Amino acid sequence: MFTFLVNRILTAIPIIIIITLAVFSVMQVLPGDPTLAILGDEATPQSRAVLRERMGLNRPIHVQYLSWLGGIFTGDLGRSLVDNTPVTRAVGFAFPVTLQIALVSLFISISIGVPLGILSAVRRGGILDAISSMFALSAISIPAFWAGILLMYFAALQLGWFPSSGFVRFNEDPWRSLHHSILPATALALRPIGIFMRMTRGSMLEVINSDFVRTARAKGASEVAVNLRHALRNALIPLFTLIGLEFSGLMGGVIVIDTLFAVPGFGRLIYSAFLRSDFVMMQSLMVLFSLVVIVVNLLTDISYSFLDPRIRYS
Amino acid sequence: MTWRKAARQFMRRPLAVLGLVIVVLMLLVAIFAPQLAPHDPTKPDFMAILQAPSSQYLLGTDEVGRDLLSRLIYGARASIQAGLLAVLIAVAIGVPTGLISGYMRGWIDQLVIMRIADAMIAFPTIVLALALAAALGGNLTTAMLAIGIGSAPAFIRLARAQALGLREQEFVEAARALGNRSIKVMLKHVFPNMIGPLLVQTSIAIAAAILAETALSFLGLGVQPPTPSWGSILRIGTGYMQQAPWLSLYPGMSIFVTVLGINLLGDGLRDVLDPRDRA
Numbered sequence: 076m077f078t079f080l081v082n083r084i085l086t087a088i089p090i091i092i093i094i095t096l097a098v099f100s101v102m103q104v105l106p107g108d109p110t111l112a113i114l115g116d117e118a119t120p121q122s123r124a125v126l127r128e129r130m131g132l133n134r135p136i137h138v139q140y141l142s143w144l145g146g147i148f149t150g151d152l153g154r155s156l157v158d159n160t161p162v163t164r165a166v167g168f169a170f171p172v173t174l175q176i177a178l179v180s181l182f183i184s185i186s187i188g189v190p191l192g193i194l195s196a197v198r199r200g201g202i203l204d205a206i207s208s209m210f211a212l213s214a215i216s217i218p219a220f221w222a223g224i225l226l227m228y229f230a231a232l233q234l235g236w237f238p239s240s241g242f243v244r245f246n247e248d249p250w251r252s253l254h255h256s257i258l259p260a261t262a263l264a265l266r267p268i269g270i271f272m273r274m275t276r277g278s279m280l281e282v283i284n285s286d287f288v289r290t291a292r293a294k295g296a297s298e299v300a301v302n303l304r305h306a307l308r309n310a311l312i313p314l315f316t317l318i319g320l321e322f323s324g325l326m327g328g329v330i331v332i333d334t335l336f337a338v339p340g341f342g343r344l345i346y347s348a349f350l351r352s353d354f355v356m357m358q359s360l361m362v363l364f365s366l367v368v369i370v371v372n373l374l375t376d377i378s379y380s381f382l383d384p385r386i387r388y389s
Numbered sequence: 390m391t392w393r394k395a396a397r398q399f400m401r402r403p404l405a406v407l408g409l410v411i412v413v414l415m416l417l418v419a420i421f422a423p424q425l426a427p428h429d430p431t432k433p434d435f436m437a438i439l440q441a442p443s444s445q446y447l448l449g450t451d452e453v454g455r456d457l458l459s460r461l462i463y464g465a466r467a468s469i470q471a472g473l474l475a476v477l478i479a480v481a482i483g484v485p486t487g488l489i490s491g492y493m494r495g496w497i498d499q500l501v502i503m504r505i506a507d508a509m510i511a512f513p514t515i516v517l518a519l520a521l522a523a524a525l526g527g528n529l530t531t532a533m534l535a536i537g538i539g540s541a542p543a544f545i546r547l548a549r550a551q552a553l554g555l556r557e558q559e560f561v562e563a564a565r566a567l568g569n570r571s572i573k574v575m576l577k578h579v580f581p582n583m584i585g586p587l588l589v590q591t592s593i594a595i596a597a598a599i600l601a602e603t604a605l606s607f608l609g610l611g612v613q614p615p616t617p618s619w620g621s622i623l624r625i626g627t628g629y630m631q632q633a634p635w636l637s638l639y640p641g642m643s644i645f646v647t648v649l650g651i652n653l654l655g656d657g658l659r660d661v662l663d664p665r666d667r668a
Contacts, residue, residue, distance in 0.1 A: 086504075086507075089500070089504045089508075090504055090507045090508045090511060093504060093505055093508040094508045094511065094512060097508070097512075098520070101520045101521070101523075101524050102520075102523075102524075104524050105523060105524050212649065212652055212653065212656065213645075213649060215596075215652060216596065216600075216645055216648040216649035216651075216652050217641075217645050217648075218600050218603055218604060218641065218644050218645065218648075219600075219604070220603075220604055220607050220623070221623065221637075221640075221641030221644060221645065224623065224626075224627055224630070224637050224641060225637075225641070227630070228630055228634060228637060232630065232631065320510075323510060323511060323512075323513050324513070326513045326516070327513030327514055327515035327516060328515075328604075330513075330515045330516070330519070330608070331515070331604050331607060331608060334608065335627065345516065345519060346519070346608065349519045349522070349523055352523070354523065357519070357520070357523060361512075361516055361519075361520060364512070364513055364516050365508070365511040365512045365513075365516075368510075368511040368512075368513070369511050372511070
């Protein structure tokens with residue numbers, strides 16, 4: 076188990092290096108001079124030279140890269156070009172918001188997608204199967220931001236069940252905070268609902284026909300027990316890999332959904348950094364976005380190996 | 390299985406045929422946009438601002454009085470073009486890389502190609518698009534490039550997995566034993582046998598690419614005004630959600646129906662072409 080953990084964590088290192096290198100190179104070819112962005116167009120050449128020196132822009136490129144990389148691992152992400160606040164502080168504000176929305180979204184997608192998949196598999200070929208399969212395909216085909224617009228229009232503006240925009244922090248008022256996160260989280264959950272439903276249905280169908288399920292049925296276990304205790308338990312194992320894979324899409328979706336619902340999360344942070352040409356902020360956020368995805372994949376892989384011992388030894 | 394037999398099986402699936410019909414219709418709309426559009430999609434008419442759907446403007450007008458239906462018809466061009474070209478980029482990067490990587494194996498495959506693919510997967514496509522837009526400017530070309538690069542790892546992985554499996558098959562071994570060069574074995578024996586799964590992945594990727602393009606245009610990173618696109622109409626439409634809900638409803642509906650059609654088609658292709666998921 077220990078070797079598996081170490082190996083799995085070690086494979087993440089080259090990935091992180093590739094990502095930081097790619098992000099750093101892209102940010103090097105950006106048009107415009109960061110000193111102009113900070114000091115404005117009126118700046119004298121002298122003051123710009125002083126700032127270049129202070130920001131370390133005169134150092135060789137590989138030194139700049141290494142010091143930035145070192146900063147990432149020691150929690151120093153640089154300062155915003157626009158308001159000179161530390162990037163870590165902005166991240167500290169935005170991260171809990173995005174984490175909350177991602178978790179609510181994951182909860183919604185699993186609690187709808189998995190039961191629908193079971194129902195579909197158990198009633199294979201029936202009308203319920205047809206309806207939930209079509210629902211799943213529609214959920215995959217709908218653009219998340221349009222689902223958000225529809226939810227906003229009907230559930231917030233017409234019916235008034237939910238707030239249409241803004242956010243309340245969890246530590247300020249947990250109940251209102253959850254209330255605010257439901258619409259954005261639902262919009263983000265649609266695609267995973269469809270993916271999880273189709274995966275659960277597929278692997279349930281495979282497991283239902285296997286010998287151990289037939290044995291369980293033959294020894295007289297009730298239909299519900301056969302489906303839930305024997306079939307589902309084994310059918311759910313691939314779900315963990317899928318959660319990891321879907322997370323990359325979820326982090327991308329957050330950018331659009333944060334913008335639509337005016338949620339002060341990770342998505343809005345990177346999008347406003349982009350709009351304000353705050354490249355220091357962008358550079359660090361891009362790495363953080365992929366770090367989140369990598370860590371989630373690491374966690375799902377590890378939990379996967381706890382559930383299925385075969386993974387550890389292969 | 391022969392292609393003819395696959396086509397016959399495909400035509401027996403009503404949902405798959407429905408998907409094919411939707412896709413063909415959307416392609417026709419995109420191609421014949423100038424003939425189909427009842428009004429000029431870019432000409433403002435300040436006497437007809439934010440008009441509700443009527444017999445003159447079937448789907449209403451936008452904030453400067455442009456006909457929504459005409460804009461949606463022209464908008465099909467941007468989305469479909471972006472979807473096709475982005476996936477073409479992904480295929481051009483992903484298939485040769487995965488094929489060679491899986492067939493040759495070795496440390497380049499394990500340590501370089503697969504790690505780069507993993508890194509690309511961890512990088513959300515929209516974040517990549519933001520980075521490229523910052524470096525090269527936000528327009529349809531950078532959006533397509535970002536989506537293409539973002540969709541490439543799926544093709545790398547698929548082509549690699551197929552190549553790994555196929556290289557152990559007897560007919561490939563036989564071709565090698567006859568003294569054929571690797572490149573010839575790959576092109577003549579390995580590649581033709583992975584076209585089925587690749588086609589399935591291509592349809593999935595086109596659907597995802599259209600969703601990504603509309604999301605980017607919604608953020609203002611894709612198609613630039615005044616060229617109409619479904620995503621950018623929605624971007625404006627959300628500002629008029631109360632007065633003119635049709636501006637938020639119909640563009641989203643166009644995206645949804647198009648993507649649903651492609652996904653139905655893709656599911657049908659998977660059922661007849663991809664042996665992995667045949668239950």
